[in-house]
Amino acid sequence: LLIELASPEFKEEVQEHSTEIKKSDLPACHKIVSIRTKTGETRWLEHHCLPIFDDQGQHVGRRAGNSDITARKQAEAERLELEKQLRQKYKMEAVGVMAGGMAHNFNNNLAIILGNVELAKLKIGDNEPALDNLDKVIISARRATELINQIMTYSRDEEYENSTVRIVDVFDETQKLLSSTIPSTVELKYAVPEESHDYCVKADAGRIQEVLLNLC
Numbered sequence: 001l002l003i004e005l006a007s008p009e010f011k012e013e014v015q016e017h018s019t020e021i022k023k024s025d026l027p028a029c030h031k032i033v034s035i036r037t038k039t040g041e042t043r044w045l046e047h048h049c050l051p052i053f054d055d056q057g058q059h060v061g062r063r064a065g066n067s068d069i070t071a072r073k074q075a076e077a078e079r080l081e082l083e084k085q086l087r088q089k090y091k092m093e094a095v096g097v098m099a100g101g102m103a104h105n106f107n108n109n110l111a112i113i114l115g116n117v118e119l120a121k122l123k124i125g126d127n128e129p130a131l132d133n134l135d136k137v138i139i140s141a142r143r144a145t146e147l148i149n150q151i152m153t154y155s156r157d158e159e160y161e162n163s164t165v166r167i168v169d170v171f172d173e174t175q176k177l178l179s180s181t182i183p184s185t186v187e188l189k190y191a192v193p194e195e196s197h198d199y200c201v202k203a204d205a206g207r208i209q210e211v212l213l214n215l216c
Contacts, residue, residue, distance in 0.1 A: 002014050002018075002033070002035075002045075002047065002066070003015055003018060005035040005036065006033050006034070006035055007033070007034040007035060007036055007042065009034075010033040010034060010035075013031070013033070014031075014033060017029075017031060021049060021062050021064075024051065024059035026051065026062075027050075027051070028048070028049065028050035028051070029048075029049060029050075030046060030047060030048045030049070031046075031047045032044065032045070032046050032047070032069070033045055033047060043068060043070045044068070044069050044070045044072075044073040045066045045067065045068060045069065046066065046067045046069045047064065047065075047066050048064065048065050048066075048067075049062045049063065049064035049065075050062060050063055099151055099152075100152055103148045103149075103151055103152045104152075106144075106148050107145060107148050107149075110141050110144055110145050110148070113137070113141050114138060114141050114142070114145075117134050117137050117138055117141070118138070120134055121134050121135075146176070147176070147177065147180050150173060150176070150177045151177070161204055162202050162203055162204050163202070163203075163204070163205075164200050164201075164202060165200060165201055165202075165203050165204075165205045165208070166198070166199075166200050167196075167199050167200065167201050167203075167208070168192050168196065168197050168198075168199070169205075170205050170208050170209055170212075171190070171192060171212070173209065174209045174212045174213060175188070175190045177209075177213070178212075178213065178216050182216065188216070
């Protein structure tokens with residue numbers, strides 16, 4: 001019966017076991033297998049069997065029993081999933097701390113780049129063809145600084161505090177952060193109705209941003 005009920009991936013194992021149990025020297029053993037019910041549901045069984053001997057010590061067969069441990073298996077799976085989520089949480093916290101330190105160094109380098117570009121602009125004439133290129137460097141460096149500041153703000157471990165927030169500002173800032181971090185193969189469409197631009201809510205801007213980032 002167990003061979004018939006066993007899920008395809010366990011059939012061979014159960015068939016081998018049914019052959020082995022005829023041996024008189026096979027000790028007590030137990031196996032965990034999944035079965036398919038009449039309705040197609042998967043259930044988990046814990047199979048125990050042990051040899052039986054008569055008064056003369058002759059092997060006369062085996063006694064077997066099966067327990068439904070589906071609930072236990074589901075609880076184990078949920079526990080493993082929670083452990084996985086917890087490990088990921090700690091990993092992200094570590095990344096946040098690391099990102100904060102890297103961001104400071106990155107900002108320092110950007111400040112040096114910006115300072116040198118501004119000095120270069122002072123040394124060349126207004127008609128110099130390279131002036132336009134230097135202006136583009138400044139724009140890009142300032143955008144990079146804004147992005148780094150957003151990452152630093154997001155990665156800080158601070159207490160949440162509700163305040164009056166212009167919600168569209170949070171959306172705009174999050175959209176900029178997402179545009180810089182999501183894969184280029186993903187198209188991000190963002191639209192806020194004109195009448196919603198002045199809406200304010202009592203909330204924590206960081207938590208709203210966290211929700212938006214997780215959703216995206």
